[in-house]
Amino acid sequence: MLPFKTLIKIDRKSKLPVYQQIANGFIGLIREGVLKPGLPLPGSRVLADQLQLHRNTVVAAYAELTSQDWVVAVARKGVMVAANLPLIKPRSFKTTTSSYAQGPGFHFNTIPFPAMTSLQPLKAGQLVINDGFPDVRLAPLDAWGKECRSIIENPRQHKQLMYGEAQGSEKLRHEMIKYLTNTRGLDITIDNIMITRGAQMAIYTAAAMLIQKGDYIIVGSPNYIFANLCFEQLGARLLHVPVDGDGIDVAAIEQLCRTRKIRMLYVVPHHHHPTTVTLSSERRMKLLAVIRKYQLAVIEDDYDYDFHYSSAPILPLASADHGGNVIYIGSLTKSLGLSLRIGFMIAPVSFIAEAGRRRRLMDLRGDNLSEEGLAAMLANGIIERHLKKSKKIYRERRDLLCHLLEVKLGDLVQFTPPSGGMALWLQFTGNASLPAIAAKAATQGLLMSSGSNYHYIAKPQHAMRFGFASLNEKELTAVVTILTKIMKR
Ligand SMILES: Cc1ncc(COP(=O)(O)O)c(C=O)c1O
Incomplete structure (x- = not known):
């Protein structure tokens, strides 16, 4: 009999259950060709003795191997390595391109879909004026x-x-x-x-x-x-x-x-x-x-x-x-x-x-x-407490944003402080177009709406939602500073 005590390593400190470690050990030996298809494995009592484990642990390991088709239980012969192993053969290397690289040969329905800055994946540390989203940093x-x-x-x-x-x-x-x-x-x-x-x-x-x-x-x-x-x-x-x-x-x-x-x-x-x-x-x-x-x-x-x-x-x-x-x-x-x-x-x-x-x-x-x-x-009560806490913080952020916009941008913008929610509707009253401001902001590391996502079908708005809830004091100040530089140039 093979020296399973040395072939199968058991780490008693591991979080992985012992029966799983035994099963993994056998899978490794089968993959390496140490255990060939058709080879009988020791009976559960014998292996348990050799590994100094309870027999049920070995039985559980064999059950795991059987369920994954690595071994089969044969009447009167015991457990043996399966003749048809569940190995996944790597696909042969092909020089042709994937079928999916070509478009489909059929027609499918499409919908008009505006470009939305708020739906784009963000880069770490990127400044974004979103549509009015919560600050996940505060969430429980x-x-x-x-x-x-x-x-x-x-x-x-x-x-x-x-x-x-x-x-x-x-x-x-x-x-x-x-x-x-x-x-x-x-x-x-x-x-x-x-x-x-x-x-x-x-x-x-x-x-x-x-x-x-x-x-x-x-x-x-x-x-x-x-x-x-x-x-x-x-x-x-x-x-x-x-x-x-x-x-x-x-x-x-x-x-x-x-x-x-x-x-x-x-x-x-x-x-x-x-x-x-x-x-x-x-x-x-x-x-x-x-x-x-x-x-x-x-x-x-x-x-x-x-x-x-x-x-x-x-x-x-x-x-x-x-x-x-x-x-x-x-x-x-x-x-x-x-x-x-x-x-x-x-x-x-x-x-x-x-x-x-x-x-x-x-x-x-x-x-x-x-x-x-x-x-x-x-x-x-966790949700209630979280809502209370975040509401206070968002109110402070709303107030700070209103203050910054008034002081820094003055007549160039117009808004009514919202009684609630996570965004402020900011109207641009100056001559600069909102798409031009957004394009310039992008070059300065600030992602913001060009306003196009608010006027599908309705009249174009020279306005955008300024989401304040997800920006802390430092971030709000940085965002308004960038806007001020662009608009007061
Ligand atoms: C007016 C309005 N209704 C519905 C939704 C969708 O919200 P939800 O994320 O719960 O699907 C939004 C998302 O911002 C919204 O602004």
């Missing part, structure tokens, strides 16, 4: 990792790692109900909510359930570009209604409802995208009356409601009497980090049930591990 990612790890390490929780309900983790939906009741005064049950991968998926899913080709829908002008693109792709005809300092023009909405069959209204009542204005309470009341009168389907996109700085926020339309017509959409991506893809859709039970069925067509199930981790963080 350790706590989130801890919650996820405790699920992974607890075998009783492993059922959470299967598909499960399309509407999302039941635990998270229960926690979300408490959170939405406390913060928004919503009156809902677990069947009124679907967890989505961010607000964007909820917008797409709801719109796909409402829009038929050729339908008229109402959007603000300007509007969140990814909503417009989504509605257009679904075949809607967009009717653009002005957005002013009090939010979307409700009288214009009513006028359109009176004269045409309107399928849907999309509205961003808090910190409208891109202009950051908030719908006034007077217009909110009027809009609710229009919704009830015309039984108007509404997608209310409340993507960053949790970030209010000045006073208590006006409650969403969804919290008032809307006759069941408001589909309320929100997100936690702005609270923890954009890549924690968790948002939600609130609607009547029948709508949510259908939304779950539709969601399965593009995403059989959300990320249950993240959902369970987030549920635990809502339950133990």
